Amino acid sequence: MNISIFSTKSYDRTFLEAANQTARHRLVFHEARLSSDTARLAAGAEGVCAFVNDQLNAEVIDILAKGGTRLILLRCAGFNQVDLKAAAAKGIQVRRVPAYSPYAVAEFTLGMIFTLNRQYHRAYNRVRDGNFSIDGLMGFDLHGRTVGIIGTGKIGCLTAKPLAALGCKVIGCDPYENPEFTSLGGSYMDCATLLAESDIISLHCPLTPKSFHLINTATLGKMREGVMIINTSRGALINAADMIGALKSGKVGYLGIDVYEQEGDLFYQDLSNEIIQDDVLQRLLTFPNVMVTSHQAYFTDTALRNISETTLGNVEDFIAGKSTGNEVRMANV
Ligand code: NAI
DSSP: OEEEEOSOOHHHHHHHHHHTTTTOOEEEEOOSOOSTTTGGGGTTOSEEEEOTTOOBOHHHHHHHHHTTOOEEEESSSOOTTBOHHHHHHTTOEEEOOSOSOHHHHHHHHHHHHHHHHHOHHHHHHHHHTTOOOOTTOOOOOOTTOEEEEEOOSHHHHHHHHHHHHTTOEEEEEOSSOOHHHHHTTOEEOOHHHHHHHOSEEEEOSOOOTTTTTOBSHHHHHTSOTTEEEEEOSOGGGBOHHHHHHHHHHTSEEEEEESOOTTGGGTTTSOOTTSOOOOHHHHHHTTOTTEEEOOSOTTOSHHHHHHHHHHHHHHHHHHHTTOOOSOBOOGGGO
């Protein structure tokens, strides 16, 4: 199959080419993000492979369909960037990688919690600068604190497990209760109660119309003073502009975000010589208690290998007409 692959970096190419050694599909790599401006690059490709910040709206899908695309391969678990209705209307199937390394994301989430709390990043720089003072670096014991997990699926549970082992009280909210979460001592409650009772809130639910801007001025108002909020899920779960006021007042004591609603124009690019126009992000970066990373929680060798192998496996299954559960349909929303 001819497969047009968007938003590719050298590491994507390395892992996808390795996974393609036996099947030998024709892979065409594009550095560009998929959008209405670039979709024509895929003309003649039956398969189009996209990542988290590629746009797969109705306009793009229409261009792809006209170019002969029959299969959209997502190199990720989330599918909020795809207009599934438009894809179905054009007879284009969508397949994704539902889990490539939930461990990678959970481990990164824990790293964010530890870094924000104990300020490793500041300590590292201070000591290298000959400053051995520890003033301003005081943290808190995680033991005994309440951690609220919103979305207790694979990543939520893997994040909760070590925190429970450290002696945190782990609470969760999810429309579907996961026995794994209760077995590690977690208790379920509604989202409003969780927000009010947590010292640390970690977001692990998908972005859907229901979870859009779950964290906003109103919900922030219900939280504990100095709460820590971590988002390694999807940017638009948080209204980032609302977060600025909450950080200024001290309501939010720590913020760790690996994802950002407007990340599409920023993340995965070296903009160090540019004037960044996003005032909300720039303001967030001025707070000493805010840590922003560039959607890298998934970024381990294991995850890249799994993404590539599952993606190429999805091509084989599509050709064989095999249903594996990796298909994304309207019913999944
Ligand atoms: P999962 O499907 O195993 O778990 C998601 C859970 O969220 C499910 O239990 C679901 O019932 C629950 N949920 C759905 N809507 C909810 C709501 N409104 N409130 C509370 N819970 C809700 O997914 P998994 O693998 O744990 O991934 C979670 C999220 O992590 C993904 O949706 C994706 O957005 C994000 N992710 C981020 C990565 C990164 O590099 N930063 C990499 C991989 C995933």
